[in-house]
Amino acid sequence: MTVYRSVNPARLDDVVAEVPLTDAAGFVDACRTARAAQPGWAAVPAPVRGQVIGNLGRLVRANLETLAQLVTREIGKPIVEARGEVQEIIDTCDFFLGEGRRLYGQTVPSEMPDKQLFTFRVPVGVAAIITAGNFPVAVPSWYLVPALLCGNAVVWKPAEYASASAAALAELVRRSGVPDGVFAVVDADGSATFEGLSSALSAGLVDKVGFTGSSAVGAQIGELTGRHLQTPCLELGGKNPMVVTPSADLSLAVEGALFGGFGTAGQRCTSLGTAIVHESVYSSFVDSLGKALADAVIGDPTGSDVLYGPLLAERFATRYEEYLSWIGPHHRVVPGPRGRITADNPRPGFVGDPSLGLFYHPVVVADLRPDDSLFLTETFGPIVGVMPYGELDEAIALANAPGYGLSSSIYTNDPREAFAFRAGVSAGMVSVNNSTSGAEAHLPFGGNGRSGNGSRQSGVWVLDQFTRWQSMNWDYSGRLQKAQMDTQTVTPDLDFRL
Numbered sequence: 343m344t345v346y347r348s349v350n351p352a353r354l355d356d357v358v359a360e361v362p363l364t365d366a367a368g369f370v371d372a373c374r375t376a377r378a379a380q381p382g383w384a385a386v387p388a389p390v391r392g393q394v395i396g397n398l399g400r401l402v403r404a405n406l407e408t409l410a411q412l413v414t415r416e417i418g419k420p421i422v423e424a425r426g427e428v429q430e431i432i433d434t435c436d437f438f439l440g441e442g443r444r445l446y447g448q449t450v451p452s453e454m455p456d457k458q459l460f461t462f463r464v465p466v467g468v469a470a471i472i473t474a475g476n477f478p479v480a481v482p483s484w485y486l487v488p489a490l491l492c493g494n495a496v497v498w499k500p501a502e503y504a505s506a507s508a509a510a511l512a513e514l515v516r517r518s519g520v521p522d523g524v525f526a527v528v529d530a531d532g533s534a535t536f537e538g539l540s541s542a543l544s545a546g547l548v549d550k551v552g553f554t555g556s557s558a559v560g561a562q563i564g565e566l567t568g569r570h571l572q573t574p575c576l577e578l579g580g581k582n583p584m585v586v587t588p589s590a591d592l593s594l595a596v597e598g599a600l601f602g603g604f605g606t607a608g609q610r611c612t613s614l615g616t617a618i619v620h621e622s623v624y625s626s627f628v629d630s631l632g633k634a635l636a637d638a639v640i641g642d643p644t645g646s647d648v649l650y651g652p653l654l655a656e657r658f659a660t661r662y663e664e665y666l667s668w669i670g671p672h673h674r675v676v677p678g679p680r681g682r683i684t685a686d687n688p689r690p691g692f693v694g695d696p697s698l699g700l701f702y703h704p705v706v707v708a709d710l711r712p713d714d715s716l717f718l719t720e721t722f723g724p725i726v727g728v729m730p731y732g733e734l735d736e737a738i739a740l741a742n743a744p745g746y747g748l749s750s751s752i753y754t755n756d757p758r759e760a761f762a763f764r765a766g767v768s769a770g771m772v773s774v775n776n777s778t779s780g781a782e783a784h785l786p787f788g789g790n791g792r793s794g795n796g797s798r799q800s801g802v803w804v805l806d807q808f809t810r811w812q813s814m815n816w817d818y819s820g821r822l823q824k825a826q827m828d829t830q831t832v833t834p835d836l837d838f839r840l
Contacts, residue, residue, distance in 0.1 A: 346502045346529070351418040351652040352643055352699040358416045359506035361529045369499070369538025372526040373547040376468045376495035379523030384465050384493035392442020395491050398518035399435025402428060402511075409479065409510055416506050417475055418652040418699070419606055420643045430480040431487075431511075433783035434800070438491050441805070445492070453829045456819035463809035465493035467549035470539055472563075474555045475504030476609045476654060479511045484787070484799040485552045485575070486515065486525075492808040494550070495524045499535050503655040536562070543570045550575070550808065554611075557720070557746075557792045564795060575797040575807045577788055579720040580748030581615035582778040583741035585763060586627055587734070588620045590753035594775060596630045598751065600638065600649070602777030603726035604704050607650040609658065611793075612749040612771075612779040616710060616717055616727040618737045624730040628708045631728070632676030635704050640683075641693030648693060650724060652700040659700045662723035666705070668715045674708040718744045734759055738766035748789030749778040770794070 344363045350356035383391075402409065410424040419427070450459035471485045482498060489496050500508030512527045530538065542548045543566065551574040553563050560578040567574045584602065586595045595617075603614035619627045643651030653659045659682070666680055680703050683689045683696040689703060702724060710717045710729040717727055731737040741750060741763075750769035754760055760774045770789040773780070781787050786798040797807055817823055 361505040366538035373542040380495035383524045389442045394519040396439035427480040431483040454823040457817045460814045469550040471552040472499045475501030478504030478507035581744040581746040582749040585752040586619040587754040589755040595753040598777040608724040621730040636677040665721045679703045746793045747791035748793035
């Protein structure tokens with residue numbers, strides 16, 4: 343059996359957890375157990391299932407600091423952000439505990455007398471959830487909470503490099519009152535997960551797949567589930583644009599770019615990818631962002647003033663170094679240093695010892711061109727591109743050009759520009775005078791194009807991912823009434839004129 347070592351990326355000598363990884367058969371077994379347990383959970387009244395979600399929210403609140411500290415230790419997220427991530431679980435539970443009393447259907451008038459029509463939300467069955475580790479507890483809750491509330495059984499495959507955080511959240515879920523068999527965590531690598539998912543789908547054990555991760559893997563999952571006539575819930579990558587107009591508050595835009603582009607070391611699906619800045623303020627924006635970045639505190643993620651800490655794991659560091667190799671001679675790099683932070687490549691004001699972890703310099707790459715790989719590809723790490731534009735239509739076209747469609751933002755004090763951008767941009771989420779990053783539990787979250795298949799998480803909109811609509815007609819007339827044939831008619835005088 344393979345054992346995965348989850349390592350603290352800020353202190354590579356700190357092993358956070360050693361986790362045995364299962365194979366494809368283990369994934370299938372978990373789905374089979376979930377299939378057997380799901381009908382009993384679905385039979386529990388929805389308001390009672392809502393109470394379980396409320397219990398989970400209270401448990402997470404009571405364990406907020408412990409869970410946040412574990413997240414920081416395991417993936418290197420600054421402690422302030424980790425606390426916010428755990429708070430997101432609480433917010434999600436607070437919202438959905440009430441939805442247990444609001445899984446509304448409708449009573450619909452019939453065209454026949456003595457007949458009633460109804461609609462009901464019913465659970466899909468077994469949901470297989472596969473999540474990334476950059477938000478190791480918040481994003482999974484966006485799936486787990488509504489899926490369980492709606493009466494589904496859940497098999498969750500978290501990222502290996504966030505396995506300790508996942509185990510902690512899973513224990514809180516179990517302690518909240520979820521029955522045995524209804525919820526399971528499967529630790530497995532990518533190939534075993536895909537093989538197991540394929541087998542479980544073929545065996546009729548999985549009814550819904552939720553996936554957060556790369557666009558490439560999302561496309562493979564979409565293809566796999568499509569062969570079984572299923573539509574997955576996909577939350578994929580982003581190349582998120584931020585447009586800065588001449589009327590913008592430039593200091594606010596720089597602040598938004600700093601947080602959106604470099605919070606969590608740029609390792610969010612909603613991280614700022616490219617700032618598209620009007621030519622009249624382009625130079626000022628680049629210089630101001632470069633200075634703000636030079637002054638930012640980077641290092642030990644346990645510090646409260648740290649903008650970002652290490653990259654998530656070795657494979658992300660290797661990939662980030664590849665992105666840096668895409669910087670060409672026509673680019674201008676600010677504030678200057680690039681690559682891994684070391685004694686020979688230091689970062690002024692660095693907090694802690696950079697030799698202990700996977701710490702990298704932040705980079706702003708100015709003067710991007712529309713055919714640059716840095717412009718067209720999601721770059722997961724502390725790197726942001728900047729390019730100029732002349733007219734707003736040009737900015738909108740550039741915002742859409744990479745083909746992603748997750749998040750976007752515009753900085754402007756002209757409402758006409760704000761609404762023109764909203765109407766033209768392809769992103770599923772638009773911020774005005776705010777960063778590309780930031781979600782609330784009661785607002786739909788999700789993207790289009792290379793960022794997803796139009797499915798949405800959070801708020802009431804996610805209920806459509808984990809329930810199916812069922813209609814029922816009840817004819818108590820005592821005779822067969824045939825729709826569209828036995829309906830009553832009225833006779834109007836359509837030739838009448840005043």
